[in-house]
Amino acid sequence: MSLPTKNFLKEISLQTDHSKKPTEKQQKIIEAAIKMFAEKGYANTSTSEIAKEAGVAEGTIFRHYRTKDRLLLSILLPFIKKSFPSIAEGVFKEINLDQLTSFEAFLKALITNRIEFIKAHKEIFRILIKEILYNEKLKKELEPFVIKNILSRILPMIERFKEQGELVDLPAETIMRILFTHLFGYFISRFLILPDDIVQDEEAEVEILVNFIMEGLKKRS
Amino acid sequence: MSLPTKNFLKEISLQTDHSKKPTEKQQKIIEAAIKMFAEKGYANTSTSEIAKEAGVAEGTIFRHYRTKDRLLLSILLPFIKKSFPSIAEGVFKEINLDQLTSFEAFLKALITNRIEFIKAHKEIFRILIKEILYNEKLKKELEPFVIKNILSRILPMIERFKEQGELVDLPAETIMRILFTHLFGYFISRFLILPDDIVQDEEAEVEILVNFIMEGLKKRS
DNA sequence: TGTGCGAGTGAGTGATTACTCACTTTTATT
DNA sequence: AATAAAAGTGAGTAATCACTCACTCGCACA
Numbered sequence: 001m002s003l004p005t006k007n008f009l010k011e012i013s014l015q016t017d018h019s020k021k022p023t024e025k026q027q028k029i030i031e032a033a034i035k036m037f038a039e040k041g042y043a044n045t046s047t048s049e050i051a052k053e054a055g056v057a058e059g060t061i062f063r064h065y066r067t068k069d070r071l072l073l074s075i076l077l078p079f080i081k082k083s084f085p086s087i088a089e090g091v092f093k094e095i096n097l098d099q100l101t102s103f104e105a106f107l108k109a110l111i112t113n114r115i116e117f118i119k120a121h122k123e124i125f126r127i128l129i130k131e132i133l134y135n136e137k138l139k140k141e142l143e144p145f146v147i148k149n150i151l152s153r154i155l156p157m158i159e160r161f162k163e164q165g166e167l168v169d170l171p172a173e174t175i176m177r178i179l180f181t182h183l184f185g186y187f188i189s190r191f192l193i194l195p196d197d198i199v200q201d202e203e204a205e206v207e208i209l210v211n212f213i214m215e216g217l218k219k220r221s
Numbered sequence: 222m223s224l225p226t227k228n229f230l231k232e233i234s235l236q237t238d239h240s241k242k243p244t245e246k247q248q249k250i251i252e253a254a255i256k257m258f259a260e261k262g263y264a265n266t267s268t269s270e271i272a273k274e275a276g277v278a279e280g281t282i283f284r285h286y287r288t289k290d291r292l293l294l295s296i297l298l299p300f301i302k303k304s305f306p307s308i309a310e311g312v313f314k315e316i317n318l319d320q321l322t323s324f325e326a327f328l329k330a331l332i333t334n335r336i337e338f339i340k341a342h343k344e345i346f347r348i349l350i351k352e353i354l355y356n357e358k359l360k361k362e363l364e365p366f367v368i369k370n371i372l373s374r375i376l377p378m379i380e381r382f383k384e385q386g387e388l389v390d391l392p393a394e395t396i397m398r399i400l401f402t403h404l405f406g407y408f409i410s411r412f413l414i415l416p417d418d419i420v421q422d423e424e425a426e427v428e429i430l431v432n433f434i435m436e437g438l439k440k441r442s
Numbered sequence: 443t444g445t446g447c448g449a450g451t452g453a454g455t456g457a458t459t460a461c462t463c464a465c466t467t468t469t470a471t472t
Numbered sequence: 473a474a475t476a477a478a479a480g481t482g483a484g485t486a487a488t489c490a491c492t493c494a495c496t497c498g499c500a501c502a
Contacts, residue, residue: 023449041355043264047490057451062491064449133351133413134262170429177419178433184414185406192354193405198398208391212399216433244479268460278481283461285479 026064028054033071038123041130042072072131079124080142083117084149103161103218108210111183115206118191126192151176168217175217182213247285249275254292259344262351263293293352300345301363304338305370324382324439329431332404336427339412347413372397389438396438403434 022030032054036045047068051058065071118125132139158172158179167175186209190199199205243251253275257266268289272279286292339346353360379393379400388396407430411420420426 025450039357041264043262044355046488048488058490059452059492060450063451066491068490130354134265134355136260139414174429177415178429181407181410181415182403182433185410186402188409189402189406193360194398194402208395208399212403212437215436246480267458269458279460280462280482281480284481287461289460 023064025054025056025060029056029061029064029071030075034075034123034127037072037075038126038130041134042068042127043134047071072127075124076128076131079121079128080145083121084146103157103164103166104210104214106157106161107213108206111209112206114183114187115202118187122191125187129188129192150180154179165219168219178217179213182216244285246275246277246281250277250282250285250292251296255296255344255348258293258296259347259351262355263289263348264355268292293348296345297349297352300342300349301366304342305367324385324387325431325435327378327382328434329427332430333427335404335408336423339408343412346408350409350413371401375400386440389440399438400434403437 029050032050033045036050036053047061048058050071051061054061061071065074132142155172155176158167158175161167162169162172162175170178250271253271254266257271257274268282269279271292272282275282282292286295353363376393376397379388379396382388383390383393383396391399
């Protein structure tokens with residue numbers, strides 16, 4: 001696989017700028033591609049298979065999405081665009097930051113918000129994780145974007161809660177890394193490895209996870 | 222990719238049974254394959270690339286390993302064979318189970334043991350995780366093996382420590398799932414996502430991780 | 443009713459894929 | 473030194489890959 005040579009994130013705007021409403025066949029193609037990429041991975045799915053699954057001629061795929069790469073990107077980019085900024089905008093609005101909230105409340109809102117988002121786009125999330133792990137190039141291109149959006153927003157929060165004496169006395173970067181490792185690990189385990197229906201009581205699940213992380217990160221007495 | 226039709230785990234014995242010492246060229250092939258599979262993934266690596274990297278004719282690969290599938294398996298199977306049983310045999314011998322040890326000591330021994338093992342076979346671990354996530358077939362075939370080896374050994378341990386009143390009052394399966402999720406998540410984050418040299422003080426890292434998990438799982442007062 | 447245009451088609455293309463096989467070279471055994 | 477087996481080779485093969493292009497179709501607008 002060879003992704004576009006230039007920084008592909010610039011394509012986000014180009015991609016969604018002149019966004020005409022998709023054709024019926026276009027939707028079928030996207031649906032089929034999402035299904036098959038999530039199941040077998042991008043590299044193991046051929047365009048002819050996608051065409052067959054979508055009930056469309058192979059040429060139609062290339063009429064709308066010039067290459068197989070761009071088909072993948074036209075699935076992933078809107079998802080990325082919607083997902084990362086909304087971590088801030090969604091979560092930070094749900095809990096009122098003007099008043100002093102606890103780190104626990106913040107964490108609970110964050111986790112609940114992300115779980116609902118991933119559940120709503122489970123297959124695309126699977127594709128994204130698979131390709132980030134499988135394709136070094138995609139990973140490398142996404143890294144600065146993630147660092148900028150996540151790290152720069154969460155780190156100050158951690159610093160603040162540390163100052164409030166709520167968090168364990170470790171460097172903020174270390175706390176961040178622990179948080180990232182465990183949250184990300186949880187999402188991968190739950191949505192990519194463990195069976196789909198393993199969690200019955202979602203609220204209890206979040207409660208356990210938050211408690212778990214809080215016990216590991218809160219200030220020791 | 223099409224893995225062998227029959228249960229491939231039976232091939233473990235067949236594979237390593239009549240284990241003649243490998244040729245110089247065989248080693249070069251394996252080394253090249255490990256390097257490239259870990260870097261680009263199995264599906265994105267061609268046998269001609271491997272041959273070139275190993276400084277060998279392409280035919281030589283197929284002389285020794287009949288198919289590309291079997292080349293992958295001859296890398297993964299010895300690793301799997303060595304890794305899963307040794308979780309029990311290694312860890313369970315390190316800590317003396319005859320006397321009453323704490324869950325914390327058990328956990329620390331387990332994590333230290335696994336980190337050292339993965340560090341010693343970092344690239345093959347990466348290949349295994351990538352292919353388990355990417356290839357549903359491999360995942361499905363590995364599942365019962367993992368369940369049998371891990372779950373059946375760890376669950377009784379959890380039950381026991383629960384009876385000793387060390388662990389939080391949740392079903393053993395839930396504790397197991399939390400443990401698995403966070404340990405597995407930690408390994409994936411650390412060895413597949415985060416940069417290689419991020420951990421300087423290994424002992425402190427284990428300490429933090431054990432504390433973290435213990436605080437989340439130990440009996441609440 | 444004609445005309446232009448984007449949507450859709452599918453046979454065709456060159457490149458690449460995993461894999462084969464007739465052959466040569468190296469190694470082991472006597 | 474003779475011989476057989478094993479290791480190594482690389483041109484060749486059928487299949488599949490992503491992608492192209494000359495073409496048809498259906499529909500809006502004149």
